[in-house]
Amino acid sequence: MLAIxxxxxxAIFSDFSRRDLFELLIxxxxxxxWLPYAWVFxxxxxxxxxxxxKKGLAVAVGCGSLIFLLCSFLLVxxxxxxxxxxxxxxxxxxxLQVALVAGAMTAYYSMxxxxxxxxxxxxxxxxxxxxxxxxxxxxxxxxxxxxxxxxASGVGSLRDIITAQVEYARAHPxxxxxxxxxxxxxxxxxxxxxxxxxxxxxxxxxxxxxxxxPDAHGRITHYTVIARPQKYGKQGTHSFFTDESxxxxxxxxxxxxTAQDPELQ
Numbered sequence: 638m639l640a641i642x643x644x645x646x647x648a649i650f651s652d653f654s655r656r657d658l659f660e661l662l663i664x665x666x667x668x669x670x671w672l673p674y675a676w677v678f679x680x681x682x683x684x685x686x687x688x689x690x691k692k693g694l695a696v697a698v699g700c701g702s703l704i705f706l707l708c709s710f711l712l713v714x715x716x717x718x719x720x721x722x723x724x725x726x727x728x729x730x731x732x733l734q735v736a737l738v739a740g741a742m743t744a745y746y747s748m749x750x751x752x753x754x755x756x757x758x759x760x761x762x763x764x765x766x767x768x769x770x771x772x773x774x775x776x777x778x779x780x781x782x783x784x785x786x787x788x789a790s791g792v793g794s795l796r797d798i799i800t801a802q803v804e805y806a807r808a809h810p811x812x813x814x815x816x817x818x819x820x821x822x823x824x825x826x827x828x829x830x831x832x833x834x835x836x837x838x839x840x841x842x843x844x845x846x847x848x849x850x851p852d853a854h855g856r857i858t859h860y861t862v863i864a865r866p867q868k869y870g871k872q873g874t875h876s877f878f879t880d881e882s883x884x885x886x887x888x889x890x891x892x893x894x895t896a897q898d899p900e901l902q
Contacts, residue, residue, distance in 0.1 A: 813856035
């Protein structure tokens with residue numbers, strides 16, 4: 638449990654500016670999957686007979702296989718792009734399950750094998766079978782519900798950029814607005830937006846800031862920002878647009894939004 642929780646929350650809190658409650662709850666969703674491991678440790682206690690040890694190893698194989706498949710499914714769904722930190726955490730958990738299953742199988746082959754061993758394993762395969770069946774129903778619906786969350790996060794990030802640009806222009810009257818998201822991020826020293834948003838990708842959306850050429854005084858007075866889903870349809874159907882006016886616009890077409898699109902209410 639510590640091997641899963643520590644790297645997972647380390648990935649989440651690597652950027653302290655992130656305050657997404659959904660991210661904080663993700664590890665809790667996996668908690669019921671850890672409970673069968675108590676059965677594993679009980680079966681592997683030092684005074685257990687060979688049959689109880691084999692039952693514990695069978696549960697380890699079943700639970701490990703289940704969590705490996707679930708994490709692999711999450712990696713396929715996110716395609717390593719929706720959230721890099723989530724992908725890293727899922728990959729690490731999946732590797733831990735591979736080590737668990739490999740260790741359980743190695744332990745089993747070090748013991749005396751008997752004909753009824755297959756029955757012991759088969760009797761405990763209900764854990765991954767039921768888990769996979771439930772995941773096949775619940776997980777797709779979870780990602781369908783997540784789409785509005787991504788779109789709301791995209792709008793919120795756009796507002797953060799607008800606010801950051803106003804503050805940047807106030808602090809740099811000789812420069813005007815920032816010419817890139819990096820200038821607004823912590824790497825430039827401004828720290829007006831978090832490092833994830835400064836990279837141009839956050840919560841399933843790609844953000845592109847385009848600044849107009851400086852005026853005669855060397856100041857940038859015009860800029861545009863567009864936000865588009867990394868995967869149209871899967872991570873959102875709304876693309877957003879804003880400029881120095883602060884007005885946000887949107888389109889549901891699979892194209893870049895413009896200043897002629899309707900205003901976001």
